[in-house]
Amino acid sequence: MLYHPFCIFADFESLTEKVSGTLPSATTSFTADLERHKAVSYSIIATVAEDKLIFHEFYVGESAIANFFETLKYLSDRLMKKMHRIMPLVPRPDDCYDPLICHICKKKFLPGEIRVRDHAHWGTGRINGLAHQVCNLNYRATYFIPVIIHNSRNYDNHLILKNIPPNIAKCIEIIPVNMEKFTMFSLDYLKFLDSYQFLDAFIET
Numbered sequence: 001m002l003y004h005p006f007c008i009f010a011d012f013e014s015l016t017e018k019v020s021g022t023l024p025s026a027t028t029s030f031t032a033d034l035e036r037h038k039a040v041s042y043s044i045i046a047t048v049a050e051d052k053l054i055f056h057e058f059y060v061g062e063s064a065i066a067n068f069f070e071t072l073k074y075l076s077d078r079l080m081k082k083m084h085r086i087m088p089l090v091p092r093p094d095d096c097y098d099p100l101i102c103h104i105c106k107k108k109f110l111p112g113e114i115r116v117r118d119h120a121h122w123g124t125g126r127i128n129g130l131a132h133q134v135c136n137l138n139y140r141a142t143y144f145i146p147v148i149i150h151n152s153r154n155y156d157n158h159l160i161l162k163n164i165p166p167n168i169a170k171c172i173e174i175i176p177v178n179m180e181k182f183t184m185f186s187l188d189y190l191k192f193l194d195s196y197q198f199l200d201a202f203i204e205t
């Protein structure tokens, strides 16, 4: 299993506020918003591979969503720089890896295939294992940072996507479950996931 070197976790709190204005009709049926949810605070943490806390912030105020994306931008720029930095390979006497199997695709090496020592580019620089050269390059090309938001599929995704700053909303990709729910959305190097997706997996197994 390949681990993400960094992971971001976040949670929002919101309040409902009354929507002012006159109702369309007193005699016929209609649909109108009487109150709306508004994010008023969030907390965010970032961890490195061994669950070590490397960043935390808590915000309360009028601009919770906009402030959240500013913080994410600052944080993801810093983390992506670390992920793309080439740490020198640091062999250790206790390094132990299978010389016959690619640790990324789990297939046996065939005669003539180029094998490389894949090593962590962050933290210790120690060897992860032997890998096909192609697997190693493809793996590096797909680096992303998971952003896990508590119960986002049922609630926070709506709050976030409805209020996302317009300059950021342009480059969002969404994977819907249905008209109401999104299983995931991504933004540059960030993939937004729901904490409950992982909870279901734990319960099923």
Ligand SMILES: [Zn+2]
Pocket: 102, 103, 104, 105, 106, 107, 131, 132, 135
């Ligand atoms: Zn491979």
